[in-house]
Amino acid sequence: MSATLLALDTPAALIDMARMHRNIVRMQLRMDSLEVRLRPHVKTSKCLPVLRAQIAAGAAGVTVSTLKEAEYCFADGVADVLYAVAMTPGKLLQVLTLRRKGCRLSIITDSVAGAQAIVAFGQQHDECFEVWIEIDSDGHRSGLKVEDPALLQVAQVLCAGSMQLVGVMTHAGSSYELDNLQALQAMAEQERATCVAAAQTIRAAGLPCPQVSVGSTPTALSALSLEGVTEVRAGVYVFFDLVMHNIGVCQPEDLALSVLTTVIGHQVEKGWLLTDSGWMAMSRDRGTQKQHRDFAYGQVCTADGNWIEGALLSGANQEHGIITFEPEQGRDLVAQFPIGSRLRILPNHACATGAQFPHYHACDIDGGVHTWSRLHGW
Amino acid sequence: MSATLLALDTPAALIDMARMHRNIVRMQLRMDSLEVRLRPHVKTSKCLPVLRAQIAAGAAGVTVSTLKEAEYCFADGVADVLYAVAMTPGKLLQVLTLRRKGCRLSIITDSVAGAQAIVAFGQQHDECFEVWIEIDSDGHRSGLKVEDPALLQVAQVLCAGSMQLVGVMTHAGSSYELDNLQALQAMAEQERATCVAAAQTIRAAGLPCPQVSVGSTPTALSALSLEGVTEVRAGVYVFFDLVMHNIGVCQPEDLALSVLTTVIGHQVEKGWLLTDSGWMAMSRDRGTQKQHRDFAYGQVCTADGNWIEGALLSGANQEHGIITFEPEQGRDLVAQFPIGSRLRILPNHACATGAQFPHYHACDIDGGVHTWSRLHGW
Known part of the structure; x- marks a missing residue:
C-alpha cells in the first residue's frame, strides 16, 4: 500500500x-x-x-x-x-x-x-x-x-x-x-x-x-x-460493484470502487472486527440481499485490494462496521488485524456508496492518489 | 402549503x-x-x-x-x-x-x-x-x-x-x-x-x-x-422517524423531518404514482422492514404533512420513487395527484435521510422557510 x-x-x-x-x-x-x-x-x-x-x-x-x-x-x-x-x-x-x-x-x-x-x-x-x-x-x-x-x-x-x-x-x-x-x-x-x-x-x-x-x-x-x-x-x-458481479457482467478484478477503512476494535469472543466504515460510508444499500450470493454490506479485502474469502461487512451502524469471517478458522483477529490496520470494502452498489462521499481518491498505477470532487444533492 | x-x-x-x-x-x-x-x-x-x-x-x-x-x-x-x-x-x-x-x-x-x-x-x-x-x-x-x-x-x-x-x-x-x-x-x-x-x-x-x-x-x-x-x-x-414510531417512543405528529417530492408520472393500471424522491433522497434505509409495521421507503403524506393512510413509497430507484396505495380504493390517481403535484414522505431513519441532502429547509409556523446547511462526509 x-x-x-x-x-x-x-x-x-x-x-x-x-x-x-x-x-x-x-x-x-x-x-x-x-x-x-x-x-x-x-x-x-x-x-x-x-x-x-x-x-x-x-x-x-x-x-x-x-x-x-x-x-x-x-x-x-x-x-x-x-x-x-x-x-x-x-x-x-x-x-x-x-x-x-x-x-x-x-x-x-x-x-x-x-x-x-x-x-x-x-x-x-x-x-x-x-x-x-x-x-x-x-x-x-x-x-x-x-x-x-x-x-x-x-x-x-x-x-x-x-x-x-x-x-x-x-x-x-x-x-x-x-x-x-x-x-x-x-x-x-x-x-x-x-x-x-x-x-x-x-x-x-x-x-x-x-x-x-x-x-x-x-x-x-x-x-x-x-x-x-x-x-x-x-x-x-464505469466502477462495477457486487450487484453487477452477481448478475454476471463483471469479475471481482473489475470492481473499481472500494472504501478504505481502519480497524478500530475487536470483539474477540464473537470473532468481530470493528471498523470506521458504517452505513454512512457504505450506504444502506443491500442490493445483493435478494441475489444468489448475499455480501451483506460489502466484501472485505486487504488494504491492497485482495479479496479475503468469507470476510464480510456483516453489520453497519452509522460510523461503525462489523466484519465477520466465515468460517472462523481460528484466526487471531487481534494479531492479524490490529487496531489501526487497514482494509478495503467492495460495495453492493457503486452509485449509492459513491454518493456518501464528497470526493473520491483516485489511485493510479504509479502509487499516486488524486482527489476528485463529486456532486452531492440537487 | x-x-x-x-x-x-x-x-x-x-x-x-x-x-x-x-x-x-x-x-x-x-x-x-x-x-x-x-x-x-x-x-x-x-x-x-x-x-x-x-x-x-x-x-x-x-x-x-x-x-x-x-x-x-x-x-x-x-x-x-x-x-x-x-x-x-x-x-x-x-x-x-x-x-x-x-x-x-x-x-x-x-x-x-x-x-x-x-x-x-x-x-x-x-x-x-x-x-x-x-x-x-x-x-x-x-x-x-x-x-x-x-x-x-x-x-x-x-x-x-x-x-x-x-x-x-x-x-x-x-x-x-x-x-x-x-x-x-x-x-x-x-x-x-x-x-x-x-x-x-x-x-x-x-x-x-x-x-x-x-x-x-x-x-x-x-x-x-x-x-x-x-x-x-x-x-x-430531535427529528424522530418511522423506526422510532414503531418502537413506540413518538407519535406520528412528532416526526419533524420529511422529504418534499413532486409527482412526475403514473402507471394507472398498477395504481402507481411516480415521484422524484428515489433512494438518493430517502436513502436506502429500510429500518422498519424487520419491525411490526413495514413502511417500505416511507410514509406518504399530503404536501401539508397529513398522513395518507395506506400510501407508501413502496419502491425506490436512484431518482424515482414508486408510491402505492393499500387498499387501492378505486382512486383516480391522475386526477387526485396530477403531474407536478406535491407530497411529503416521512423517512424510516432521519439520520440516513438527512445525510442525502446538502441542506434542510426549516419551516416555521408563520410559513417562513429557512435554508440550513448541513455537514457531508468526513
Whole structure:
C-alpha cells in the first residue's frame, strides 16, 4: 500500500484508475462493435474526471439523473445532455435557462399531460424543447407501453406544439434481477425490440422519430444485436460493484470502487472486527440481499485490494462496521488485524456508496492518489 | 402549503420547526427531571441551527460521530465535545490539533492496545487526553464487558500514563429492536446498571471515574431511574422517524423531518404514482422492514404533512420513487395527484435521510422557510 494511501483519513472512497479505464474501454469497444453511440450515465460517478475519461474514450454526450448534474457537465463543456427522469412543469424554467446558455439539454415525458405542459411552457417562452418519449420495455417503472394509444398522442402533442421529437428511450431496469447470460440476452433483445417498435409506431404515423436510446449496464453488456438502436445509456459499468458481479457482467478484478477503512476494535469472543466504515460510508444499500450470493454490506479485502474469502461487512451502524469471517478458522483477529490496520470494502452498489462521499481518491498505477470532487444533492 | 414551500425545487428535506422544538423540549425536560445532563448527538442533524436550539434548551456539550463534526461544532463555539467512536492512532493528530485550539474534545477506547496508543501519543506530544472507557451494555457492537479484566487494565494504562480518565460510557443500541414500554424500561435499566457497575469497578480499584454517560433515544425516553448516571447522549429524538414510531417512543405528529417530492408520472393500471424522491433522497434505509409495521421507503403524506393512510413509497430507484396505495380504493390517481403535484414522505431513519441532502429547509409556523446547511462526509 502506497504511503500516500496510508496517510489518508478513513473512511475514504478509492477509485482504482486502471480498472476504471479498463471498464470504460470495454464498454466503448462493445458499443463501437455494435455500431451505436454510447451516452454514459453520470449518476454513478457524478465526477468530472470520470466523465472526461469516458468522453476521451469515445462517448457521445451524457445522461444525467438531476438537473444539477446537467449544469455540472455543461459547465465543463459537455453540451449534449439527456435528463432521463420524466419532466415536470416546475423544472422547465431550469431547463430553459440551461438551453439559453447553449446547453443542448433534452428532456423526457411519458404522458399526454406531461407533453402538454412542455408544449405550453415552450410556446410561452418561444423555445423548441428537444423531447424524448419514454417507453416501458419491462414493466419495472415509468414509460409508455408500445401498444398504449397514448404513445401516438404524446408524439402528436409534441409535434403539433412545435417541439422537437428527438426519439424514444427506455431503460430495462429489471435486468438487475437476472443472473445468467441467456436471460440477460433475452432482456436486452426485449429492450431493443420494444423501443424500436415504439419508434416504428411513431414513424408509421408520419411523425419523426430519428433516435432510439436504450440501456442499462447488464443489457448493454449482453445484447447480441442493437439493430435499429442509435445510442445506449449505461452508468454503473464505469466502477462495477457486487450487484453487477452477481448478475454476471463483471469479475471481482473489475470492481473499481472500494472504501478504505481502519480497524478500530475487536470483539474477540464473537470473532468481530470493528471498523470506521458504517452505513454512512457504505450506504444502506443491500442490493445483493435478494441475489444468489448475499455480501451483506460489502466484501472485505486487504488494504491492497485482495479479496479475503468469507470476510464480510456483516453489520453497519452509522460510523461503525462489523466484519465477520466465515468460517472462523481460528484466526487471531487481534494479531492479524490490529487496531489501526487497514482494509478495503467492495460495495453492493457503486452509485449509492459513491454518493456518501464528497470526493473520491483516485489511485493510479504509479502509487499516486488524486482527489476528485463529486456532486452531492440537487 | 406556503408559496415559499411551493417554489422549492424537489426533492427537498423539510424540518417542521415547531415539532423539532417540541421534541427538544421534551427530551430536555425529561433529562432535567431525571437530574442528568443531556449531551445531544449531532450525528442526526449535522446542522448548527439544530444544535444551537438544543443548547439553548439546556443541553451540555455535544456528542459527535466524526472528527469533522467536532471541528464544525467547535468552530461554532461548542467546546465540550465527545467523539463517540473508538479512537485509532491515525486520528490522534487531528484530536491533538483541535485540543490545542481550545476544544475540550474527549475520546473513547475499549482496549488495552487502544489505551496504550493514546498514552504513547499523548506523552510524545505532552498532551493529557481526556478519555472515556467504552462499556458494552447489550452485546450489540463495541465496548468492554463490565466483568472483563481488561476494563481495569485499560483504566490503569490510562491513569499510569497520565491521561485523564473522564469516566465510562455506553450505548444500548439494541433498544432499536424493541417495541414495548416494559422491554424498553428493562433495557434502559440494563444500560444504566451496567455502566454504573463499570464505574464502581474502576473506583473500587482506587482509580478516578467521575462521569457515567449512557444513552440512545429509546432508552433515554424510557428510563425510570438514572441513578449513578451523570449524562445522557441521544440523537434521533430531535427529528424522530418511522423506526422510532414503531418502537413506540413518538407519535406520528412528532416526526419533524420529511422529504418534499413532486409527482412526475403514473402507471394507472398498477395504481402507481411516480415521484422524484428515489433512494438518493430517502436513502436506502429500510429500518422498519424487520419491525411490526413495514413502511417500505416511507410514509406518504399530503404536501401539508397529513398522513395518507395506506400510501407508501413502496419502491425506490436512484431518482424515482414508486408510491402505492393499500387498499387501492378505486382512486383516480391522475386526477387526485396530477403531474407536478406535491407530497411529503416521512423517512424510516432521519439520520440516513438527512445525510442525502446538502441542506434542510426549516419551516416555521408563520410559513417562513429557512435554508440550513448541513455537514457531508468526513
